[in-house]
Amino acid sequence: MKFLYINTGNKYAPDKHLIDGLRENSHEVFELIENGHGISKYVYFINRFLKNKNQFDVIIIGYGLPFLIPVIRLLSIKKLIFNAISSQYEANIISRNIAKNFSFTGIRWFLVDLISFHLSSKVLLESNAQVSFVNKKFFVPKNKLILGRMGVDEEIFFRDQSIQKNKDFTVLFRGRFLPESGILTVIETAKKLEDKKIKFLVIGHGFMYREVNALIAKLKPTNLKILSERLSEDELRKMMLSCHISLGQLADHPRLIRTLPAKLYESLALGLPYLTGRNAGVLEVLTENNNCIAVEPGNSLELAEKITYLQDNPEILSNIGENGYNLYLKEFTSKKLAKDFIRDCFGYKLS
Template identity: 30%
Template sequence: MSRTICFFGIYNPDYSRNLVLTKGFQANGFTVLNCRVDPKRYPGLIKYWQLFKIWRNLEVKPDLVLVAWPGHSLVWFARLLFPRPLIIFDAFTSLFDSNVIDRQLYSRYSWRAFRDYWLDWFSLHLADVIITDTLENAKYLAKQFNISIKKINRIFVGTSIVPNVSPVILAKDKKTFSVHFHGTFIPLQGIEWIIRSAKLLEKEPDLKFRIIGSGQESAKITALVADLRPTNIEFLPRQSFAELVEKITEADLVLGIFGTSDKASRVIPNKVFEGLALAKPVLTADTPAVRELLTDHENVLFSKTGDSVDLATKILALKNNLPEQEQLIAGAKYLVQSKLNPQQLVAEFLAKIENENRSRYS
């Protein structure tokens, strides 16, 4: 008998996290219902009325309800509308941690900080089951918001990109070794260290950097570039996802994140999964979160956090080491095919909650 899950909220269905979960549930035999509104079109309280109207017209009662990211302000509403099904909350990021601690958008003693903390706490306690992206993040949520860690389940971010299984052209067949980074210029990404490492490698004529994106720290990065004046970096504006895939495909090395914040140590960013799926060597900071999945010199290359000298050293060493490039490519392909396909990611989660909630889930 087919089972049904309702994705509920104001989520972007095309965002990688939500795409992976959708594909994963479908691959495990679920029919996926979408009960969502666009928060830009229906802001404020009106989104609740629109969600109510969609809920009222649902023809099938779901077995599970997933409040998709971002859904902190909607878990209570899902609980109200769906009193019987298991309510799963994707606590992909903490509002308080992201906005107050990491990005420092406002003071931790402001009313906005209190609002974010309360929304985190309230949504986490209301949900029956919580999912997040790493065990490190699970431990943070459990400690910070006083919830049982047994309630939290890890589902790696993964990627919606179709894995590359074709042969990869190594740098020996190319004139330039291209180092790629894309991001939203937030503190945990540590773009400053990428800029500084590029400056250190400026005299390498066949090594070029490409940095794509913009965001919170754009002014800071612009000022740093004006000060250092590196000549080996190409800056591009934000790209569509299809364009990003094309740019990653052109690269010889994909960079992850290198920030020094606590949050940076608890996440594995989308760009790492995207690089792995496209069978590219990936270099990212050595943190507890990435070690949950990745192994240095096997399927990824690690560098120290916040250390431009170490980052530059690792980039140059990899450029000159074709056997290691081949190992990282092979390791990435094996990891993506064996552990990171959406069907398997969701299957492991379903097996756990079925065991723990057998009396409610049938």
């Protein structure tokens, strides 16, 4: 098949893995990049789209571009697939809490989702719980909603056993400081483990930086290092691989019923043992005590105990990482996810 894939050019994992996977399965993918500023960018974009639209069988709108869907739907009646991953309303109102549900901003984000979901032929979502949420919240028929796991950019995140582990047992937290991340729980846990020769490496920044800085100033954990600057792809991969455990989302937050962080798939692809809050979304994919370790969300004491347990039991730690990597190879490579996409959106299997 021939696909026109419209994306931002930012190499978001949901787009990159699907583009790569479709090409690995011998499909043609032409990328149309939506960038620039002001009204002129839309004029330029529409001109490029109209010149190319008849060369392709299917149009895919990439992650983070719900505003383009009404425009594309006006310009074409072809099958239009939206790689949404999740709801913009959920991300901005439920997660970041930038406005109240029935405020102007809340209603605006609700309508963005409502319109983009209903105008799409199919919508890709990250979990079965997300499918149920969108079905009920936005009245979208379930046959329009497709499970589409996120995957990784395989040029960045790949296993490399030549990378040496840090001398000190190191716990990694990577990601934005969002309410569901559990970053405050991580800082509290680091303080509890100051005298255990356990280091914490936090690679991240974002929304909750004031709360993060305030808690660090209060607790003053000596075993915690935060890197907020942008790293090269090679530096990031090597730094992650040098750690012993990768932490998932650890907060007690309603969004974690449905959402799965990108670092889950990154950790599996790297073979890093994954320690996460015991949330319904992540447990759709992982099995506790087989390919992940789980703790009660928001419980820094239990998190400290599990980290110490894994430090003292390297064989169990190794098995968790190996089982996670094998799960990735079986279910979450770009090629496998693209096969699932073709099967679920078009009704036929690829060999």
